Amino acid sequence: MKTSLSWLREYVELPADLTAARLDEALTNLGMEVESIVDQAATVLGDLVVGRVLTIEELTGFKKPIRFCTVDVGREAPQEIVCGASNFAEGDLVVVILPGGELPGGFKIGARKTYGRNSHGMICSAAELGLSGDHSGIIVLPAGSQTPGVDARPVVGLNDVLVDVEITPDRGYEMSVRGIARELATHFGVAYTDPAAITFPVGTADAPWPITVEDTVGCDRFSVRVVRGVDPDAQSPEWMQRRLIQAGIRAISLPVDITNYLMLEFGQPMHVFDLQRLRGGLLVRRAHPGEKLTTLDGVARVLDAEDMVICDETGPISLAAVMGGETSEWQPGTVDVLLEAAHWDPVMVGRTARRHKLFSEAAKRWERGVDPQLTLASLEKAVAILVEHAGGTVDERILDIDHVAPPAVIHLPADLPSRIIGLPYGPDRIAELLTAVGCTVSGSDVVPPSWRPDLLAPIDLVEEVARLGGYNDIPSVLPPAGASGGLTPAQRRRRSVGRALAENGYVEVLSYPFVTPATADQLGLPTGDPRRSAVRLANPLSEEEPLLRTSLLGPLLGTLKRNLGRGQRDVALFEAGTVFLPRLAAAAPPVLGVDRRPDAEEWAQANAIVPDQPWHLAAVLAGDAEPSGWWGAGRTASWADAVEAARIAVSAAGIPADRVTVRAAEQAPWHPGRCAAIVVDGNVVGHAGELHPAVVNTLELPKRTSVMELDLDALPDAPVIDAPRISTFPPALIDVALILDHTVPAEEVRAALVEGAGELLESVALFDVYESSQLGEGKRSLAYKLTFRAPDRTLTSEETIAARDAAVAVTATRFGATLRGA
Structure with missing residues (x-):
């Protein structure tokens, strides 16, 4: 919103010594963002004076008219000035800037020789002084109004202060001189005069023109006045043009300028119609889908059913509250005008403006809210100014269709x-x-x-x-910190798991939870898999990704692919976050208002359709898990690393190893022969292993890419663990290599060894897997390191061997295992 300090002073008694800094502070404290406060007098430096043209000599031989003038500027001798304008004569009063001055934009004025003559200064146009965009000629002052040599700044209006403020969306009333003046009066505690507080006639029984409002929700007030026989050549008064230009609005014609002027002063947008171009009565309604209207900017627009339009018998002639149409706009020869002031639904206007990308000054005000009680006052002042400067006969009939609801208590x-x-x-x-x-x-x-x-x-x-009351009077006091129990168990678990994976070389990433409908196919999820049922967003950020993820793997594998595409070859990533599992409810959700708190039944019905949102953890590996170098060969990441990542996560969550089982499984998108189910207390909490080759090919990932995904919310609470007893006696180490069928999972063999070894077994670890035809068809060797220790004595070799044999016996009974080399 741009305006001038002099305009504001007409309605609020601001302090006479008000400085720009103090005004800036006041506007800021009132909640307005000050873009600039410019003293116009300071935009022109040096001597800017009134001059009287004494003589004019027309110079010939140039492509354009050039005049050599002598001008009385109140000095001892007249100034010689070369000028290219021709709209002045000898004896006219003009505005002159003398050598040493500077015009807006940094244009410095000096004495120089041009067109074969010496020129000492410049005779100025309104454009050169920054008063308007008119370059057609220089400023000619009224005869006898000034004395040559006096300061020209007050004469041409360069003694004002221009104010430019940014208005927040909720304070539309401030987009007017009326609103800003009221705010300043409140801030300074001074008198305020409401410019709209004028006497005006009310609506009459007969209308000056037949008008029907079909939609009183989109337009709850529509007021009209008619003036006939105005002078089509009447010019807007100079004071009005200056204020419009200061506000950044181009002067067009008297009727249009009046509507723009009152929009700035009252905050009430208006529209002027050429009465002779209207065909029949007017109808205010919603647009019909597919209707077209060519607006004042010359663009043919296809209308939407939500748009409001003003129509005559030919169809839409104005996009209501946004921009008028070409067929009914004011023309240079217009003599009969219909002035309209209405009140439109802000939501409708905002959507229409965005739909058509038409952010007019009127639309900006309508979507922020306009006073619905301004229509008749605005029309009264508009008619008064029009008749004063252009004559005409005012129709005594007034239309005022009023459906405005009173403000609520x-x-x-x-x-x-x-x-x-x-x-x-x-x-x-x-x-x-x-x-x-x-x-x-x-x-x-x-x-x-x-x-x-x-x-x-x-x-x-x-x-x-x-x-x-004053924002500055509110003390900056920190709120009292209430008692806190610290992190919740779930928060501690998530942090511990993330820290453990990071310590083991994984890099955490954060992905958007949005996926494409093709994600389920890319992951090879079978028909009927619950993960195929996803929540669809009504207003997604991207139409290409309208679904919420049901697994972390889709976005995580996308992140892996981007890293590989940017030159990374050895990648280990993890992500923790929610997945969204919809609840398929047969009943429609209740419509909850904002006027009251929902009751228990409504709350339960609303929550019945909210998707479950368990917290998952996923990790992905590609490339080398251990790099190669002078120290030796490296190792490519495999399904075993994904399984180990799951073990690390479960252990960091506080679940003891003896409650965790890893067993073979089949689950998309994993390779059916290289997939493990992670089982805690008999419940499957996730899967780990190598991706299915079809998934790898579809997503263009490296071969043997391995992933794991766990449902952290499915893990039981971590038990309270007693401090371990540390034995001071030496351990007994024995290795066993067992020959078994290659289909027997190593984890089940480990569990059997633990079961058979008894209490003396301290730990067991797989350290070698060997396959060879020498072992027999379909056989392999699994070598385990067994550690035995007693808390109260040093174990004898007989005790150690007996424990080992007991462990091997269980594997032999359960899996048919034999000791290798026995």
Whole structure:
């Protein structure tokens, strides 16, 4: 919003000594973002004076008219000035900048020789002074109005201060001189005059033109005045043009300029129609899908069913509240005009403006909220200015279709501002502050004014109390810290698991939880797999990824692929986050309003369709797990590393190893022969292993890429672990190599050894897997390192061998294992 300080002073008695810094502070404290405050007098440096043209000599021989002038500028001798304009004559008063001056944009003025003559200064146009974009000629002042040599700044309006502020979306009333002046009056505690507080006639029984409003929700007020026989050549007064230019709006014609001027002053956008170009009565309605309208910018637009339009018998002639149409706009020869001021639904206007990418000054105000009580006052002032400067006959009939609902009463508890803001506000002070913004206060009941559609709830009134009471008066005090139990068990578990994987070489990544519908096919999920049923977002960030993930693997494998594509070859990544498993509810969810808290039944129905969101952990490996170098050959990551990652995670979650079992399984997207189920207390909590070759090919990943995924929420609570007893006696180490069928899982063999060895077994670890035709068809050798120790003595060799033999016996009975080399 751009305006001038002089315009504001017409309606608010600002301090005479008000500085730019003080004005900046006041606007900022009122909640406006100050873009700039510019003193126009400082934009032109040096001597800018009134001059009288004494003589004019027309220079010939040039491509354009050139004049050599002598100008009286109040000095002892006239100034010689060369000028390219021709819209002035001898004796005219003009504006002259003398050598040593500087025009806006850094254009310095000096004495120089041009077109064969010496020129000492410049006769200025409005464009050169930054007053308008008019380059057609220089400024010619009224005859006898000034004395040569006086400062020209006040004469041409360069003694004003221009203010440019950014208005927040909830304060549309500030997008007007009326609104800003009211705010400044409240801040400084000075008198305020409402420019809209004028006497105006009300609507009559007969309308000046037949008009029907079909949709009173999209347009709840529509007012019209008609003026006939205006002078089509009448120019806008100079003061109006100057204020429009200062606000960044181009002067067009008197009727259009009046509507723009009142939009800036009152905040009420208006529209002017050429009455002779209308065909029949007007109809205000929603657009029909597919209707077309060519707007004033010359663009043919296809309308949407939500758009509001103003129509005559030919169809839409205006995109309501946004931009008029070409067929009914004001023309240079227009003599009969229909002035319209209405009130439109802000939501509709905002959506229409964005749909058509038409962010007009009117639309900016409508979507922020406009005072619905301004229509008749705006029309009255518009008609008065038009008749004063262009004549014409005012039709005494006035149309005013009014369906505006009165503002609702807001109940404000007396202690709410103090509790929320943290400062003591008495009832009288609260009433004083709210009354200053136009509210009607009666005890705890507050009725907001018509120009404040943003005041809807008690908390909005509390914000006004804080704002007008002074943000700077609110102390910066930290809130008291309540007692805290620290991290929850789930939080501790997630941090421990992430830290453990990071310590083992994995890099954590964070992926968006959105996936494409093709993800399930890419992962090879079978028909009927519950992970194929995904939640679809109604308003996704990307139409290509409208679903919420049911597994971490889809986005995680996408991250792996990006890293591989950028030159990384040895990658180990992990991610922890929620997956979204929909609940297929037959009943439709309840429609919950915001006027009250839902009851228990409504709350239960709403939560019945909220998807389950368990916390998962996934890891992926590709390339070398151990790099090669001078120290020896490396090792490629395999399914065993994915299984080990799952073990690390479960262990970090506090689950003892004796409660964890790894067994062979088949689960997409893993290789059916290289997939392990991670079992805790008999429950499957995840899977690990090598990706299926088809998945690897589809996603273009390296061969033998391995992954694991766990449901951390499915893990039981970590038990309270007693401190281990540490034996001071030496261990007994025995290795056993067992020959078994190659289909027997190594983990089950390990469990059998633990079961048979008894209490003396301290640990068991697989350290070698050997396959050879010498062992027999379909056989392999699994070598385990067994550690035995007693807490109270040194074990004898007989005790150790007996424990080993007992362990081997269990494997022999259960799997038919034999000792290798026996």
